[in-house]
Amino acid sequence: MKYVIIGGSAAGIAAAAEIRKVDRKGELTIICKDKFYYSRCQLHMVASGKTTVEQIRLKPTGWAEDMGIKFMSGKTVFGLDTTNRTVTLDDDQTVAYDRLLIATGTKTFFPPLEGISGPLTFGLRNLDDALAIKEAGRTAKNFTIIGAGLVGVELAAELVKAGVKVNLVELAKYPLPLQLDQVCGAKCSKMLADAGVKLYFGTPAKKLHRSPEDAKPVALELASGEKIATDVLICAAGVTANTDFARRAGIDSRKGIIINDQCLTNIPDVFAAGDVAEYVDTVNGLWQLTAVWPTAVRQGKVAGINMAGGSASIKINTGMKTAISVMGTHFISLGQISNTKPEWSKHVFRNTDSRGGESIRILYTDGNALKSALLWGNVTDAGLYHEAIVTGRDISGDYLFIEGLDAAKRGRETMSVL
Amino acid sequence: MRKKLIDKSKCVGCKNCELACIMVHSKTPFPFISSAAGEIVQSRNKIELDADGKLFPEFCRHCDEPSCVEACISGALTKGEDGLVVCDQNICIGCFMCVMSCPYGMARPSVKNDGAMVKCDGCRGRESMACVDACPQRCLSQTDTEDERNGQVIYV
Numbered sequence: 001m002k003y004v005i006i007g008g009s010a011a012g013i014a015a016a017a018e019i020r021k022v023d024r025k026g027e028l029t030i031i032c033k034d035k036f037y038y039s040r041c042q043l044h045m046v047a048s049g050k051t052t053v054e055q056i057r058l059k060p061t062g063w064a065e066d067m068g069i070k071f072m073s074g075k076t077v078f079g080l081d082t083t084n085r086t087v088t089l090d091d092d093q094t095v096a097y098d099r100l101l102i103a104t105g106t107k108t109f110f111p112p113l114e115g116i117s118g119p120l121t122f123g124l125r126n127l128d129d130a131l132a133i134k135e136a137g138r139t140a141k142n143f144t145i146i147g148a149g150l151v152g153v154e155l156a157a158e159l160v161k162a163g164v165k166v167n168l169v170e171l172a173k174y175p176l177p178l179q180l181d182q183v184c185g186a187k188c189s190k191m192l193a194d195a196g197v198k199l200y201f202g203t204p205a206k207k208l209h210r211s212p213e214d215a216k217p218v219a220l221e222l223a224s225g226e227k228i229a230t231d232v233l234i235c236a237a238g239v240t241a242n243t244d245f246a247r248r249a250g251i252d253s254r255k256g257i258i259i260n261d262q263c264l265t266n267i268p269d270v271f272a273a274g275d276v277a278e279y280v281d282t283v284n285g286l287w288q289l290t291a292v293w294p295t296a297v298r299q300g301k302v303a304g305i306n307m308a309g310g311s312a313s314i315k316i317n318t319g320m321k322t323a324i325s326v327m328g329t330h331f332i333s334l335g336q337i338s339n340t341k342p343e344w345s346k347h348v349f350r351n352t353d354s355r356g357g358e359s360i361r362i363l364y365t366d367g368n369a370l371k372s373a374l375l376w377g378n379v380t381d382a383g384l385y386h387e388a389i390v391t392g393r394d395i396s397g398d399y400l401f402i403e404g405l406d407a408a409k410r411g412r413e414t415m416s417v418l
Numbered sequence: 419m420r421k422k423l424i425d426k427s428k429c430v431g432c433k434n435c436e437l438a439c440i441m442v443h444s445k446t447p448f449p450f451i452s453s454a455a456g457e458i459v460q461s462r463n464k465i466e467l468d469a470d471g472k473l474f475p476e477f478c479r480h481c482d483e484p485s486c487v488e489a490c491i492s493g494a495l496t497k498g499e500d501g502l503v504v505c506d507q508n509i510c511i512g513c514f515m516c517v518m519s520c521p522y523g524m525a526r527p528s529v530k531n532d533g534a535m536v537k538c539d540g541c542r543g544r545e546s547m548a549c550v551d552a553c554p555q556r557c558l559s560q561t562d563t564e565d566e567r568n569g570q571v572i573y574v
Contacts, residue, residue, distance in 0.1 A: 040491075041513065042491065056492075293489065293491050298488060321518055323515050323518045325512065325513065325514070330514055332514065332518050379517055380526050382517050382518045383517060383518060383520035383521055383522065383523045383524075386518055386519065
C-alpha cells in the first residue's frame with residue numbers, strides 16, 4: 001500500500017502517526033513545503049524573536065526516518081491525476097499513491113489594495129514568513145498589521161513587547177470581532193493601547209504608498225485619508241485554502257475541499273483534512289473551514305485511521321473555539337459570540353477573585369442548551385463549557401451552570417441580562 | 419499497569435486527596451510552610467458536586483484519546499507508554515488550548531500565573547499515588563491490571 005500525504009503540519013503528521021500505528025510496512029510519503037514539523041500557532045513569537053526556531057520544532061530530528069516515512073520537504077504539489085493515481089510536483093517528479101491525503105492548509109489572503117505587491121509585505125502562515133518579519137525587524141521601525149483577528153492581535157502584542165512600533169488596522173470597531181463581544185472588545189483594545197499598540201479601528205485601508213526608489217513601503221493610507229508611517233506591512237485579514245491543484249483535478253471544493261465524516265472527498269481514496277477541508281461545524285451546523293489546531297489534529301487522525309483501512313468518523317468538529325492570551329490576560333471564546341441568534345438569552349457574570357483578578361463570563365443559552373461562552377480572566381472551567389456547547393446537552397441539571405444562572409436570577413452576583 | 423479505582427459513593431469530601439496532591443507537588447511536604455514561604459500551591463484534583471448534588475472526586479482520566487494532547491500546540495503534553503498523560507512544564511507555553519479542550523475540566527491554568535498549565539501526572543516516578551495513599555475512606559484505591567486501554571482511572 002502506498003500512502004501519500006500532502007502537507008506536513010497538524011493534520012498530515014497526525015494522519016501519518018495513525019497510519020503507522022496499524023501499518024508498519026506500507027510505503028508512506030509526506031510531501032511538504034516546510035522543512036520540518038513545527039508549531040504554527042507559535043509563529044508570532046518567532047517573528048518577535050522571543051522564541052527560537054528550534055523551540056517550536058514538534059518532532060525531533062530523525063523522527064520521519066525512525067517511523068519509516070519518506071519526508072519530501074521543500075516540494076509543492078502542482079498536479080493530481082486521480083485516474084492514474086499520481087501527484088506531480090513542481091519539479092516534474094511524479095509520485096504514485098494508492099491512498100492520498102490532502103492536508104495543504106491555507107495561505108495568507110492579501111486584500112486587493114493598491115501597492116500591496118512588492119517587498120516588505122508579509123503574511124504570517126509559515127516559518128519563512130515569521131523569519132522574514134524577524135529579519136525585517138533589524139532595520140524597520142514601523143510595523144503595520146492589517147486585520148485584528150487572532151494572528152494580527154497576537155503578533156501585535158508580541159512585536160510591541162519586543163520594542164517596535166506597531167499599528168493595528170481593523171475594519172471592525174474592536175479587536176477579535178469574531179471572538180469577543182463589545183465589552184471585552186473594549187477591554188482588549190485598552191490592553192493593546194496601554195501596551196503601546198496604535199489602533200486604527202473602523203476604517204478600511206485604502207492604499208500602500210511605496211518609495212519610488214526602492215519600492216519599500218512608506219505609509220499606509222486609510223479610507224479616512226489618514227496616513228500611517230509604515231516600513232513593514234503584515235496582512236492578517238484572513239486566509240484562503242490551498243485547493244488549487246485539487247480543484248483542477250475535479251475534487252469538489254467551495255471555500256475548502258468538501259469532505260464527509262470520514263474525511264473522504266468525492267474521489268475514492270482521496271482524503272482531505274485540516275485547515276484546507278470544509279465540513280459541517282457542530283456548533284452552528286454550517287459548512288465552513290475549521291482553522292484551529294485541535295480540529296486539524298482530529299481530522300488528520302480520522303483520515304489516517306480510514307486510510308489504513310480502519311473505520312473512524314469525525315464526531316465533533318468545530319473551528320469556533322479559541323484560547324488567547326493578550327498582555328497576560330487569558331480568554332477563551334467558544335461558539336458564536338458575534339452573530340448570535342435573537343432567541344438566545346445572554347447572561348453576563350462578573351467577579352473579582354481574592355487576588356484582585358477580574359473575570360467576566362458571558363454565556364448565551366437557548367432554552368436549556370448552552371450555545372456559546374466567552375470566558376475572560378479566569379478560564380479554568382473552559383473545558384466544561386466547551387463540552388456542553390459541542391454536545392448541546394441539557395444543562396439545566398448541571399450545578400456549574402445553574403449556580404451561575406440561579407445566582408443571576410437572585411441578583412447575588414452583579415449581572416445584567418441584555 | 420497501575421490504575422486508580424474510584425468509588426464515588428464512599429467519598430465524604432474530606433479533601434485529603436487534594437491536600438496530598440499539593441504536598442507531593444510543593445517544595446516542602448508541608449503545604450502551610452510552603453504557602454507561608456510564598457510558594458503558590460495547587461492541587462491537581464478536586465472534589466466537586468455532580469448534577470445530583472452528590473460528591474464527586476474529579477481526577478484526570480489519562481484518556482486513551484486525550485483531547486488535551488490533541489489540542490496541545492507546543493508538544494508539552496504527551497501520553498507516555500505507561501499510559502500517563504503528562505505535561506512537560508519546560509515546554510508548555512500556557513496557550514491553554516488544553517484547558518479549553520478537556521471535557522472534565524482537569525487541564526487547568528497554573529494559579530502561579532507563570533504561563534503554564536497544571537495537571538495530574540499520575541505520580542509518575544513515585545511508588546504509589548499520593549491521593550490514593552491519603553484517602554481515609556478507601557474511595558480511592560490502586561489496582562494493577564494488564565489492560566492498557568480504558569484510561570488510567572476507573573470510576574466504579
